[in-house]
Amino acid sequence: MPEKTATISAKVVARLSLYRRLLASEAAGGARHIYSHQLATRAGVSAEQVRRDMMAVGYNGTPIRGYCIAELMNCIDGLLDAAQGQNAAIVGLGNLGRAITVYSAGRWPKLSIVAAFDHDPAKVGQVINGCTCYQDADIPRIVAERNIRVAIVAVPASEAQKVADSLVEAGVKGILNFAPARLRVPPDVYVENMDVAVSLEKVAYFARQAPVRKAAAGAREMGSEDAIQ
Amino acid sequence: MPEKTATISAKVVARLSLYRRLLASEAAGGARHIYSHQLATRAGVSAEQVRRDMMAVGYNGTPIRGYCIAELMNCIDGLLDAAQGQNAAIVGLGNLGRAITVYSAGRWPKLSIVAAFDHDPAKVGQVINGCTCYQDADIPRIVAERNIRVAIVAVPASEAQKVADSLVEAGVKGILNFAPARLRVPPDVYVENMDVAVSLEKVAYFARQAPVRKAAAGAREMGSEDAIQ
DNA sequence: GCCTGTGAAGCTATTCACAGCT
DNA sequence: AGCTGTGAATAGCTTCACAGGC
Numbered sequence: 001m002p003e004k005t006a007t008i009s010a011k012v013v014a015r016l017s018l019y020r021r022l023l024a025s026e027a028a029g030g031a032r033h034i035y036s037h038q039l040a041t042r043a044g045v046s047a048e049q050v051r052r053d054m055m056a057v058g059y060n061g062t063p064i065r066g067y068c069i070a071e072l073m074n075c076i077d078g079l080l081d082a083a084q085g086q087n088a089a090i091v092g093l094g095n096l097g098r099a100i101t102v103y104s105a106g107r108w109p110k111l112s113i114v115a116a117f118d119h120d121p122a123k124v125g126q127v128i129n130g131c132t133c134y135q136d137a138d139i140p141r142i143v144a145e146r147n148i149r150v151a152i153v154a155v156p157a158s159e160a161q162k163v164a165d166s167l168v169e170a171g172v173k174g175i176l177n178f179a180p181a182r183l184r185v186p187p188d189v190y191v192e193n194m195d196v197a198v199s200l201e202k203v204a205y206f207a208r209q210a211p212v213r214k215a216a217a218g219a220r221e222m223g224s225e226d227a228i229q
Numbered sequence: 230m231p232e233k234t235a236t237i238s239a240k241v242v243a244r245l246s247l248y249r250r251l252l253a254s255e256a257a258g259g260a261r262h263i264y265s266h267q268l269a270t271r272a273g274v275s276a277e278q279v280r281r282d283m284m285a286v287g288y289n290g291t292p293i294r295g296y297c298i299a300e301l302m303n304c305i306d307g308l309l310d311a312a313q314g315q316n317a318a319i320v321g322l323g324n325l326g327r328a329i330t331v332y333s334a335g336r337w338p339k340l341s342i343v344a345a346f347d348h349d350p351a352k353v354g355q356v357i358n359g360c361t362c363y364q365d366a367d368i369p370r371i372v373a374e375r376n377i378r379v380a381i382v383a384v385p386a387s388e389a390q391k392v393a394d395s396l397v398e399a400g401v402k403g404i405l406n407f408a409p410a411r412l413r414v415p416p417d418v419y420v421e422n423m424d425v426a427v428s429l430e431k432v433a434y435f436a437r438q439a440p441v442r443k444a445a446a447g448a449r450e451m452g453s454e455d456a457i458q
Numbered sequence: 459g460c461c462t463g464t465g466a467a468g469c470t471a472t473t474c475a476c477a478g479c480t
Numbered sequence: 481a482g483c484t485g486t487g488a489a490t491a492g493c494t495t496c497a498c499a500g501g502c
Contacts, residue, residue: 007438008434009470009471010431010435011470011471012471013430013431013434013435014424014427014428014431017426017427017430017431018411018424018427021409021426021427035482035483035484036483036484037483042411043411044411045472046472046473048472048473048474048486049471049472049473051484051485051486052471052472052473052485052486054484054485055485055486060484060485061483061484061485062479062480062483062484063478063479063480063482063483063484063485064479064480064482064483064484065483066483066484067484079434080430080433080434082433082437086433086436086437088429088433094328095324095325095327095328095331096324096325096328096329098324099323099324099325099328100325100425102324103425103426104425104426104429107426108430111429111430111433149436149437149439150429150432150433150436152429172436173435173436173437173439174432174433174435174436174437174439175432176425176428176429176432180250182247182251182271182272182273188439189439190432190435190436190438190439192428192431192432194423194425194428195243195247196329196332196333196405196423197246197250197332197333197336198243198246198247198250199243199405199421199423200317200333200340200379200381200405201242201246201309201337201340202239202242202243202246202421203379203403203404203405203419203421204309204311204315204317204340204379204403205237205242205308205309206239206242206402206403206419207315207378207379207401207402207403207419208311208315208378208402208403209236209419210378210402210403210417210418210419238492238493240492240493264460264461264462265461265462266461274494275494275495277464277494277495277496278493278494278495280462280463280464281463281464281493281494281495283462283463284463284464289462289463290461290462290463291461291462291501291502292460292461292462292463292500292501292502293460293461293462293501293502294461295461295462296462459502460501460502461500461501461502462499462500462501463498463499463500464497464498464499465496465497465498465499466495466496466497466498467494467495467496467497468493468494468495468496469492469493469494469495470491470492470493470494471490471491471492471493472489472490472491472492473488473489473490473491474487474488474489474490475486475487475488475489476485476486476487476488477484477485477486477487478483478484478485479482479483479484479485480481480482480483480484
């Protein structure tokens with residue numbers, strides 16, 4: 001088995017993360033086994049999709065009881081979690097940064113936000129759920145000291161690139177970017193954009209495309225989805 | 230009657246939204262025209278991708294100067310914006326809800342968050358950037374009164390489904406969901422999940438793959454839509 | 459040259475369909 | 481019966497490659 005680990009696609013990783021959370025909730029409810037179609041329903045995907053993903057993780061269920069929840073969770077843990085744990089940092093302690101920091105605290109055994117950074121000196125020294133806020137100028141030092149490879153960027157768009165540069169320079173290899181800006185990073189750095197503006201416009205667009213209910217006699221804004229161009 | 234324009238795919242809509250923002254910034258900088266490769270660089274996609282998207286919107290540039298920024302923006306506006314404007318609501322005024330509300334205020338001419346809801350009576354009556362907070366029990370009334378079709382869910386996972394149900398019941402057709410839960414909604418309601426936990430685990434995973442990854446493969450992804458569903 | 463627009467090819471992701479198991 | 485695992489087919493998305501224009 002000298003074969004190198006085939007890297008799993010981003011979509012599969014995302015679903016595995018979701019499955020894991022759903023499985024934990026099932027386990028907490030006392031369930032021991034689960035069928036692909038059950039997990040699929042909870043995740044909002046098809047049963048075949050779930051089974052394909054099981055192929056990707058290399059876990060086999062049995063036709064008789066489906067998947068053993070505990071085993072499957074272990075299997076997913078083995079793929080998604082760093083064996084020795086990972087440290088993360090967050091830059092920007094506005095409302096958004098605080099929300100994420102609070103939400104993340106203690107949520108993962110193998111991944112912790114261990115440092116926060118902000119430009120505002122008034123925030124430096126604050127401690128949120130055990131995570132200390134440092135001056136943003138200290139990014140290079142702290143990131144190196146704590147061996148931080150994962151960062152969350154929650155600063156205004158105008159500062160995002162600058163922040164990303166210093167993070168990357170300090171050794172960060174993955175960035176979760178909430179700033180409404182596209183970051184330029186070297187090809188070995190993974191960036192995931194959480195662009196609220198884009199997503200909201202998308203939702204607004206598809207909300208308008210929603211089929212008009214037949215029963216409603218007086219739907220009033222019939223013209224609105226007429227296409228442009 | 231003329232057949233309605235084939236609905237544009239979610240990915241294209243997401244990129245158009247991004248293009249529009251980038252174009253606005255270019256226009257603010259005094260530019261009049263832009264080439265596909267320039268827009269592509271700013272958006273982090275390929276030039277061919279940009280040209281394909283132009284086909285989707287039905288806008289033509291010229292080989293000599295590329296795309297006229299003003300015309301292109303108008304064209305995208307015509308596709309993404311509701312002619313008569315859209316009202317949105319946000320449920321949950323914790324750190325995250327406040328961050329989004331503040332960020333969104335006045336950002337779009339054709340889309341506004343006109344109401345907020347929270348379970349906590351202490352928050353009811355607060356006004357954030359002109360957006361009043363109501364008791365969550367008032368969702369049906371206010372959503373109907375203000376003709377709200379778009380909603381942002383920023384409540385804890387345990388309450389998300391309940392909130393979604395009342396929103397949908399009141400007529401909402403699109404939901405941007407920040408709660409780490411999968412919502413069950415009728416098929417005519419569009420849901421976009423912004424799952425921070427999933428995205429952060431994804432980033433952590435690929436940050437670890439970084440040393441092994443081939444340098445040639447740039448991380449190109451759009452938004453969070455490649456999540457599940 | 460360097461641009462756009464686009465058929466065709468290439469990839470990736472998802473679903474279909476069914477063999478095999480218990 | 482109902483399940484899993486998976487080849488095959490399908491659908492969707494992105495890139496290639498090149499024609500056509502200035």
